[in-house]
Amino acid sequence: MKKVYLKDIANDLNVSKTAVSLVLNDKGDENKISQDTQQRIIEYAKKHNYIPNQLARGLSRGKSETIGLIIPNISDTFYSKVSGVIERKAKEQGYTVLFSSSYEDPEKEGELIQSMLNRQVDGLIIASTQKNQKEIDFLKKEKFPFVLFDRHYPNKDTDYVVVDNYLGTKKITEHLLNLGREQIGLITLKPALEPIAQRLLGYNDALKSFNIEPRKEYIIEIEREAYLEEIEKAVSKLILSSTPVDAIVFATHYLASQGLRVLKKLNINVPQDVAIVSFDELSAFDIVEPPITAVIQPIKEIGCSVIEILLNKIESTVQQDIKPTVLKTKLEIRESCGQLL
Amino acid sequence: MKKVYLKDIANDLNVSKTAVSLVLNDKGDENKISQDTQQRIIEYAKKHNYIPNQLARGLSRGKSETIGLIIPNISDTFYSKVSGVIERKAKEQGYTVLFSSSYEDPEKEGELIQSMLNRQVDGLIIASTQKNQKEIDFLKKEKFPFVLFDRHYPNKDTDYVVVDNYLGTKKITEHLLNLGREQIGLITLKPALEPIAQRLLGYNDALKSFNIEPRKEYIIEIEREAYLEEIEKAVSKLILSSTPVDAIVFATHYLASQGLRVLKKLNINVPQDVAIVSFDELSAFDIVEPPITAVIQPIKEIGCSVIEILLNKIESTVQQDIKPTVLKTKLEIRESCGQLL
DNA sequence: TATTTTCACTAAATCGGTTTAGTTATTGAT
DNA sequence: ATCAATAACTAAACCGATTTAGTGAAAATA
Numbered sequence: 001m002k003k004v005y006l007k008d009i010a011n012d013l014n015v016s017k018t019a020v021s022l023v024l025n026d027k028g029d030e031n032k033i034s035q036d037t038q039q040r041i042i043e044y045a046k047k048h049n050y051i052p053n054q055l056a057r058g059l060s061r062g063k064s065e066t067i068g069l070i071i072p073n074i075s076d077t078f079y080s081k082v083s084g085v086i087e088r089k090a091k092e093q094g095y096t097v098l099f100s101s102s103y104e105d106p107e108k109e110g111e112l113i114q115s116m117l118n119r120q121v122d123g124l125i126i127a128s129t130q131k132n133q134k135e136i137d138f139l140k141k142e143k144f145p146f147v148l149f150d151r152h153y154p155n156k157d158t159d160y161v162v163v164d165n166y167l168g169t170k171k172i173t174e175h176l177l178n179l180g181r182e183q184i185g186l187i188t189l190k191p192a193l194e195p196i197a198q199r200l201l202g203y204n205d206a207l208k209s210f211n212i213e214p215r216k217e218y219i220i221e222i223e224r225e226a227y228l229e230e231i232e233k234a235v236s237k238l239i240l241s242s243t244p245v246d247a248i249v250f251a252t253h254y255l256a257s258q259g260l261r262v263l264k265k266l267n268i269n270v271p272q273d274v275a276i277v278s279f280d281e282l283s284a285f286d287i288v289e290p291p292i293t294a295v296i297q298p299i300k301e302i303g304c305s306v307i308e309i310l311l312n313k314i315e316s317t318v319q320q321d322i323k324p325t326v327l328k329t330k331l332e333i334r335e336s337c338g339q340l341l
Numbered sequence: 342m343k344k345v346y347l348k349d350i351a352n353d354l355n356v357s358k359t360a361v362s363l364v365l366n367d368k369g370d371e372n373k374i375s376q377d378t379q380q381r382i383i384e385y386a387k388k389h390n391y392i393p394n395q396l397a398r399g400l401s402r403g404k405s406e407t408i409g410l411i412i413p414n415i416s417d418t419f420y421s422k423v424s425g426v427i428e429r430k431a432k433e434q435g436y437t438v439l440f441s442s443s444y445e446d447p448e449k450e451g452e453l454i455q456s457m458l459n460r461q462v463d464g465l466i467i468a469s470t471q472k473n474q475k476e477i478d479f480l481k482k483e484k485f486p487f488v489l490f491d492r493h494y495p496n497k498d499t500d501y502v503v504v505d506n507y508l509g510t511k512k513i514t515e516h517l518l519n520l521g522r523e524q525i526g527l528i529t530l531k532p533a534l535e536p537i538a539q540r541l542l543g544y545n546d547a548l549k550s551f552n553i554e555p556r557k558e559y560i561i562e563i564e565r566e567a568y569l570e571e572i573e574k575a576v577s578k579l580i581l582s583s584t585p586v587d588a589i590v591f592a593t594h595y596l597a598s599q600g601l602r603v604l605k606k607l608n609i610n611v612p613q614d615v616a617i618v619s620f621d622e623l624s625a626f627d628i629v630e631p632p633i634t635a636v637i638q639p640i641k642e643i644g645c646s647v648i649e650i651l652l653n654k655i656e657s658t659v660q661q662d663i664k665p666t667v668l669k670t671k672l673e674i675r676e677s678c679g680q681l682l
Numbered sequence: 683t684a685t686t687t688t689c690a691c692t693a694a695a696t697c698g699g700t701t702t703a704g705t706t707a708t709t710g711a712t
Numbered sequence: 713a714t715c716a717a718t719a720a721c722t723a724a725a726c727c728g729a730t731t732t733a734g735t736g737a738a739a740a741t742a
Contacts, residue, residue, distance in 0.1 A: 285625070
């Protein structure tokens, strides 16, 4: 069973390549190809399992039916889950997804964007390192379809889909305050990224709304690359201080899970000695000891919004408006704050 | 800044497209293009940020520098982690990865394979549903480069990378036996898949090696799609039987975590009443209550082996031997079996 | 000096499709 | 009977690269 090309069909049926191409692209009727001929072509194609070469097709149409997905790390549960949704939705519309991880390296991200563009992707989805103003500006200037998610450039006018990081963190912090905790620490990352910055604001404002002045020594910003080691110091510092905290807000799921490991190692009772909450979660947060209260991100909605906006941009002929999307997080109360359930 | 094509460079420098192409593909010397001309071309290309259109390139070379990755589900932590390794290693060699999830649907998997082939991927990596004999045979017949992983077709002679599912399950079961447990249940999936079948064998043989005859009523095979509901019945049955089990082996990480949820709900003490072990793990298994003993898969090795075998096949001109790779799992002892640590 | 090699290139074919701009043959209107 | 319109196609250009087969001039060899 040799591979069959458009040319072969045309030759064998004594019609032109044009006719075959038109018919197989569903443009037979509008181009007045007779029903009989259409039938013959379609049957032949089906029988010989003809599949067009997408490279050739993409080359001549200037469209590849492919979208590029650039994320910090596919191994991270949040990104892998969003990627799953994006891929499924994209496939439903006939698009295939090229993906690459930037590992938080802006230079690499820049290269990835370029590499995706050479591959003639029809659009890009980027959870950016937020240090690639240049590439983003380039995409904007070229009016190339793209959507940012999870992290956007607040000073740039682009499409993006994010969750309300500010409000989410405010919610978990207020949850602690409502349960009577007052010395609340925050373990977060160096605030290079917009979501992280927003989470800090949410934490601060929650305290202020309870008339508590945030204390600088309760806020610890650690380096993402070295978080495994640094978190140990961070937790110890908050716990063993002369004015120890009675609760800790963790700004990411991996900070929370690693934080809990450290607390266990130090024999701190959660929630009796210290209550903890997490922004975002791992799927096992409900069965860890104790189950961790968290605000969870609407994974499915994020993925769906992203793909919807992008495909709209790709497929519509009229210029689409730029539309920021901010989704709500959901508070999932568990036992790590001492509330009886 | 307009986009620049090969033709533009040729025109502007008064050389032929051939010369430009050769030089930019590092074939200038072997084709005796003068150093001077080479310099000019390279400089011009760099200055104008020339990037070849990969579709055109792929079309004319019959090679796309792309590999296709087909997995059951990118959202599953195991597959997302292996995917991360595969993507990183592939990128290092200049390949980009197209991915799609089959969601255990053999028909969809078949379509995905076809779709990847139209897109002219240079090779395929598949964690198969194991129900696509046809497509696999087709790939074999065409001598198309591909590597299976996680799941292979035991009756077919193909390259694959798997872990020793048999020995891994034997190890965790023996661990329970060594700690004095004797009524050991197994909660697993309907054994359509090779790894799952192997895990059953490992469980059985472990018992036999301790002179215990496996009991049919201790082995519960549940439907993957409905595992959330079925596992509840399964656990209850094992626990509330007239001869209740004193330990349960879970054949996957998600069975184990869901199993633990159910045990907690039923107020069963782990490990006092029932010890549990899991094949494969979630990253939080060390902080759940109790921490779950598991055999873990060597994610990095799996990814590296897969990509190494595939790129070898793609890039070498001589026919490569077919090479099955079976990797070792590692027993991670935690507290869910009652052993004091 | 005549012939072969080598050097430094290039024209044109090719990859496998899509699309534009025609071309016949037939039908319908006047 | 004549001209315009329509039906049913097709030839050839094109997408943007790679690659094969050659070319003319200079240098080397006989």
